[in-house]
Structures are given as structure tokens and as C-alpha cells.
Amino acid sequence: EDLINRIAAGEVVERPASVVKELVENSIDAGARRIVVTTANGGMDLIRISDDGHGMDRQDLLLSVERHATSKLSMDDLDDIRTLGFRGEALASIGSVARLSVASRTADAESGLVLVVVDNGRRSGPIPQAMNRGTVIEVRDLFAQVPARRKFLKSARAEGAAITDVVKRLAMANPQVHFVLEGTDRTASNWPSVGEGALQARLGQVMGADFVENAVVLATQRHGIVVAGMAGLPTYTRANSLSQFYFVNGRSVRDKVLVGAVRAAYADYTFRDRFPVVSLYVAIDPTEVDVNVHPAKAELRFRDQGALRGAVITAIGQALAAAGF
Template sequence: MTIRPLPDTLVNQIAAGEVVERPASVVKELVENALDAGGTRIDIDLEEGGVRLIRIRDNGGGMPGDELPLAVSRHATSKIASLDDLEGVATLGFRGEALPSIASVSRFSISSRRTDDDHGHVLEIDGGRVGDVVPTAHPEGTTVEVRDLFFNVPARRKFLRAERTELGHIEDWLRQLALARPDVELRVSHNGKVSRRWKGESDLLSGMRLHEALGEAFRDAALRVDHAAAGLRLHGWIAQPAYNRASTDQQYLFVNGRAVRDRSVAHAVRQAYADVLFHGRHPAYVLFLELDPRRVDVNVHPAKHEVRFRDVRLIHDFVYRTLHEALAGTRAGTPSGAGVMPADNGPAPSPASPGIGGMTSASGYMPQAPLGLQVAETRAGYAALYGGLPAQATHDASTVAGPPQALPDSGDATLPPLGYALAQLHGIYILAQTAEGLVVVDMHAAHERIGYEKLKCAHDGEGLRTQPLLVPSSLAVSEREADVAEREAATLAELGFEVTRSGPQSLALRSVPALLAHGDVEALLRDVLADLREHGESRRVAAARDELLATMACHGAVRANRRLTLPEMNALLREMEATERSGQCNHGRPTWARFSLPEIDRWFLRGR
């Protein structure tokens, strides 16, 4: 067969197969061009889900008439001129492929005028056939019309879905844009009717945009995150664990303003939430990661949906630690809502602090008497971790309860966040009066979290212990896994594994993490190697350890129908206020709920 060059129209149509998947792809490319041109107001007119018409009008800088043919030429752009520009590109578009690709599969026109020009110019293209540039009346900025998408590629048109489905994809992308660029006003109409208007505002949370995009429930549960280190900055909002989803539909990541999907960052977020979510549930977040453009490659996906970081391990660790610390501050009783990170309620319990009973908690409130049920202090040694938690102490109400005590004035400024206990309900819940109303606490779930955090602190204080194997274990692995083990030997040693390469596809395992020695350590090691290969980091060992400690804490926690005195209940409330992540138990269930006095009044129609 003879080799010959392809016609330009066919080349553009092939490129359109990568860039133009559906009407939402066209909207994305054209709106990103409008943003790169400095547009602060963008009108988006659609017909039949974008298949019949997509019209994008912006108030950006515009283009002169003689540049319109260049704008629809392949690989013609004003955004880069050299490899250095490409490596540090900060604009949303840069390849110069979008307009010619879109124009090759539609009836296309582009009109534009600069501020100082007397009139604008328009260029029409029909299925790739380019017309002449002619003068036209046009306001400052640019308008692009795309009609009859895929009219000349019927095979592609058959793959389009129903009008409502295609419109839904456009709306999903515009929701991302609304979150990324709150400063830009977006006006959307469909089939001649206004369907959405996003007003421009200086800050995402100051107005209604976060509420409109993700709903009131997300906004009320949002925690503000803003942390910078090592030339990186992560800011935005993460939902408290109690607000979680069945899918990943409310997970938004923006890297230098570009909406992307990244497996490493998603993995870091999942790990940060691992201790506080139900199995199978997903966190919700809107996160903005900022870094030097030269440290991230945005030119790895035809539609620019993915990026590649030069320092994957650093990015993963930075995201994980930032969110892990933010979630550690979600102590029971701390205020939520308004998208603000909860105030610091004192330091986390340290390995040296006493158990639940008989202490002045970190929040500064002195319990009235020992609880009589306390988690073992595992600082006594490694054996205590294997031995589990000691049996519950015998409780003698007559020696602990003491005389009845009057509740403090609910208007007292020193009233602790979870208030003071009133009673137990069915031996399961603690009812407490606060300055705002009523708090209900699941005493087993709360005690379980307190014990779990104490066990983790104690184990962290002891440091990682390793257990040498009497006879080294030989593992058959793939050559790629062996390469990772050899390269990451120091990292594996930090995790408790002494591993050496004994052949092209074999490893010799000489020591393992002591706490996990009786489990399937070979399978654990394979999982760790997979994490190191994909993410450059692994928390498999910590996760396996935490699972064991969580089981121990669950067995040691106060059980249902265990009668507590008021002083014991108050001691538990004070510990909750001082313990990290005490808003959820080890399995992700909430440990407490708050009911305001006005809300309770509404139950009984008071004031009506």
C-alpha cells in the first residue's frame, strides 16, 4: 500500500475523536478559551443538549480579524512558543487543537472584536471548509457558535445520548467550573430558557456558589482547609465524616485551577478518611492544589483530564497529612458549618495522660469522680497490646455517685461544649444539657473512639517493633515487585520489613512488624509493594495495626445497659471533647448529635 499524507479535514476529524467526545467536551474547550482570553462573564446558549447548538459568548480581549484563520488552524496558539513555555504552562488551553477539531465536525462560526477596533470580524466553517473573514457588528469579546455537532460524522452522532443526558454532562462540568472560578459570572440557557445563572463573587464561600453547587448539607458540614509547605499549597473544603456519599460524585480536585482526576491524590484523601468513614462510603471535598507549574505535567491526556506530578510521593504525603490533621480536629462538641475549620479545643491525649477516669481533661474540665471503666494504658509494654484491654472494673454506685448536684446555669460562658449530663436513656445514650439545647451521646461508640485513640498514641510512643523470623521466608514475586523491594529497602525497613532480593523474581523476608506477626504478612508485604509502586508511599502496615487496635478498643469499651453515674457520664463527655476524631467511632458511626432549643421548641409547636 502507498503511504500518503492525510487531508487536513480528515486529520482534524481524527483529532476530534480525542478532543470532542460529546457536547460537554465542546463546552469545556470553548469556555476554557474564554477564560484564557480574560473573560469575566460567559454566556452559554444550548439547544437540544448542545447537539443542535452551542454558543459561547465572552467579554474577554477578543482577536483581530486577520488572526481568525489562524485560530482555527491546527497547532496555532498564542499561549506557548517554546518547550520552556510548555513545561511551565499556566493557561487552561495551549495545544491549539480544539477549534479546528470542533470546526471539522460541525457548522462553525467565530466572531470577535477587540476594545479599540471599530467593528468585529466573523469567520464561518462548514464541516472543515473554511470561508472568508468578513466584517460584522460585535461587542468586545468573542462568540463561538457550534451547530449540528457531528452532522458529517454520523457514526459518532449515533453514540450521543438523550438530550437530558447530554445536558446533564454539560451541567456537571459547569458545576466544576463554578467551584473553580467563583469570580466569573456564568449564564446558561437551554432551548431558549434561562436554566442557570452563577453570579460572580470574590470568594467561593462568601456567597451562594458553594451552596448552589453542592447543596446546603455540604456547606453546613464543610471544614476549611488551608496549608502550605515545601512549595505546595492545599486549600478548599472537606466535608466532616458524618456527611459522606455512596459514590464519588462530590469530589472535586483542581490543580493550579484545572479540574483533574488523579489517583495518587484520591488515594491520599481516602487514607486520610480511613479511620472515620463507614466501609464503602466516600468523602466529599472541593480541594485546590497549587504548585510551581514546572512541577506538574498537564500535557499527558488529550482532554487534559489528568496530570502527572514530578514528586508523586511528596504530593501524596502532603495531601494525606494536611487532611489527616484537619480531620483530627473534628472533636465532639466542636462547631461546624460556615465552612470554617473548628477551633482548637486543646491538645490531643498523649501517651502519658491517664485514662478516662480521674483526670483533668485537655479541655480543662475536672470530672467529679472516676468513671470506673478505663482503657488499659498500653505504655506498660508491648505485651499489653496483645493481652487486650482489661476487664471492666466492678462498679459500686454507692461509692461513686456522691450527693446530687445542681446543673450550672445554661448561660454560663464556661459551660463545656458537650454540656453536663442529665441522665442515661435505655442504658445506651447519655443525655446532656448544653448552652444551646440538648446533646445525645452513644456512650459505647464514644468510649470506643477514646480507647482507640489512646491505644494508637501509646503504640506510636512505643515506636515500631520488629520480630525477626526464625527461618527467612522466601517469596516468589514478579520482577517489577522485586525491583520495587530492592529500590525501597529503606522504606520497607521503616515499616518493619527486612527484605532482601534473592533472585530476579524472589525476595527473602527476614523480619516483620511484631504486632502483625501472626497475620498474613506475605500478603501484606505484596500490598505494600503495590502501594509503593503506584503511589510512592504505603500505609498498609499502619492500617493493619489500626484495625487490630480498633478491635481491642471495641472489646474494651463500655457496653450497652452499663449503668453510669452522673460523674462518670461527665467524665466521658470531657474525654470526648479532648479526643481527636471523637465525633465518629472507629467504624465511622457518629458518636453524638446536637438538638438546639429552637429545634426542640418546634417539635412542640411552642411560640406558634
């Protein structure tokens, strides 16, 4: 059982940033309005995620660290995934490669409860703990007992930067949530909630006011595909593609079709090794996209790539044309 968990952990938990992604997605699934991410030493010594979501009762808490225990979905729903997590693997996997503690309190509970999973997967607790409604998860000494994994980690600085990138993307996809990113290994970021629809305000917080001032708003619908977000002016470019962000149905993705469509949309504005800055949000019928290729790696497969490409090119082309380009 422990060996199975460790093998599964390799799938879900590649590095500190993947732990952060899984845990913050759980907080979002729990309806959190405020999520605080705290790290030390690039997440290798400590990752703490604290949320004000609906929390877990005693039974849910015990189940949460069991492999393939998910409260979110039945197997026939795999085509139509609304919550972010759906495999029930993350906490069990993390518990097999780190010291994990899960503390949680529901709205009607008298106090919180904390459950600790030590490295060999053994549990202790749950025991009562004073806390507000919500969940606090601490992951300490990630991969300390798994040298083969630890060996593949980069410097604390690089791992910390990867965490920043993950939290950025989650914040961009969830403008209604207040995000705080802090720790002994970083300067703090604080992005208060800007409300459901206020995408531009969130992009201003995360990508900088500069981008918002030098970008056009995307808002088109074509063949049932909605393209929203903001696209930088052709005069506002970067030397690399790190400032291109893509979201499909609320999840950050890396996808060749979308990258290619953006390149094509700007093709008329002759870049010499320059990259436009974009934050592109696609909403598409979930049955048109297969997200199960590898959920942890953010890869997708679209049924109709041509329609998607056309929608993106049209959205950017129209918005730039309206701005006089």
C-alpha cells in the same frame, strides 16, 4: 488536510461536553469576566459560548480556526503552562465536525467580525457584525456529518448532564468569573462572580449551601504543596464519589493519587460504602507535574506522589481535628 483535522478532532472533541470545555477555557484565557453557555438538545444541536474577554482582531480571527495556530505559547514552554489552551487544535477540530461560527470584537474595533466554517472546513467571511466586546462561538449540528462519532453519543439528557458537570468544574476553578448556563434543554444556573479569593462562596453556589455548612476549610502548605478548598464532615457523605472534585493548579483533574489520599484521610471515620464530599484545590510547582499526558482527559503525572498524598492527608486530618473529629 480535512482528514487530518477529523482525526485530530477525535482527540479533542469526544462529545458536546468536551467542546464546551475547550471553548470555555478559551474564554477564561481571554480574560472573560462573564461567560454564558447556551445549549440545545444536549449540545448536539447547539452550543453557544459568549464571553466578554479581549476578543480577536481580523488576523487573530482568521488564525483561530487554523490547525496548530495558537496565540498562547511557544513549544519550549510546554513544561510551564499558564494558560489553559496551548495546542491550537480545538477550534480547527470543532470546525471539521460541526458548523462553526466565530464572532469577535476587540475593545478598539469599530464593530465585530464573524467567520463561518462549514462542515467541509471551508471558511466564509469574516464579515462585520454588531456586537459588544468579546467573543461568541456557535457550534451547530455537532457530528452531523460524522455518523461514526454520533453513534457513540449518549442521550441528549446524558450529554446535557456531562456539560453541566464540565461547567460546574470550570466555575469552581474560577470563582472570579460569572457563569451562566442555560438552554432549551435545561433549567438555568446563574453563578455571579464572588471575587478571586471567595472560594467558599463559589462552592456554596455550585455545590449548595448545605455542603458549605457541613464542611471544613482546608488551608495547609507542606513541602511546597498548598492544599485548599473544603472537605465535608464525616457525618455528611454520599453513596457515590460524584461529589468529589479535584483541582491542580486551577484545572479540574481526575487523579488516583488524590482520590486515594482522600480515602486515606477519612479512613478513621469508618464509612460503610459512603463517600465524603470534597472540593480539593492543590497548588504545586508546575515542573513537579506533567499535564501533557492527555490534556483533554484531565490526567496528570506527579513527580513525588508520596509528598502529595501526605499533604492532602495532613490538610484534611488537621481541619477535621480542629472541628472536633
